[in-house]
Amino acid sequence: MIMERKRLDCPALPPGWKKEEVIRKSGLSAGKSDVYYYSPSGKKFRSKPQLSRYLGNTVDLGSFDFRTGKMMPSKLQKTKQRLRNENLSLSKGKPDLNTALPIRQTASIFKQPVTKVVNHPTNKVKTDMQRATEQPRQLFWERRLKGLRSLDVTEEVLRTMELPKGLQSVGPDASDETLLSAIASALHTSSAPITGQTSTAAEKNPAIWLNTGQPLCKAFIVTDEDIKEQELKVHQARRSLEEALLADGLARAAESTRDMEGKA
């Protein structure tokens, strides 16, 4: 007899998500149960951290109880406690090893739709369409990114990027810092063109008119000079990378040569 695995709908998550509870039937932990979730595309999730890594900023799992699959408002208290503790330990100079929200800026750890251009221009790689369709977002979620900095290996703060004068932010937090995060996130999260907020109404009352598919940034104009300037920067960056790789290769070659001589 085959034990039917019940995959139940989960109202607290976006449509199509399923929840499953498996009872352990042997061993010391017999009787205990494990809870799993399945995305609309069928991917299995076995913990809350795994879930929030995947969902990114599209869903606030702060009050989500993984075991029951329900939103538990009582848990909001604990979320605030956690934030306090984080700020405390950060001010003591401990490195922030938290990999939960908000999303990281420098690497796309989330699966994104990718178009691979090979010989024939119509060829495409398979993508997770459930993930590719943009989901509703919280207004002004980018504010959570405030204060994030990129560090090098010695934990020195890297110089932040300077933004062109033409870029101006929209919304309650008009700092350049958040603007940069908002744009960087938009470029990472969406494959659609980034135009900024094209409706001028959004500037007057963003809470109503904000286009959540676009960053908190006024519409901007990109001139030919901007493009040329950027091309130059990319070119220079590639040159220095090329030089670094070459130097590294030479160093390795020299090292292995020395090793060989040592053995002979």
Add this chain to the structure above:
DNA sequence: GTTCTCGGCCG
């Protein structure tokens, strides 16, 4: 190779 399952760590 992938999926299932339980152990065990750690907060």
Add this chain to the structure above:
DNA sequence: CGGCCGAGAAC
């Protein structure tokens, strides 16, 4: 005690 994830077992 329970959440989370590693790793061996099963397929």
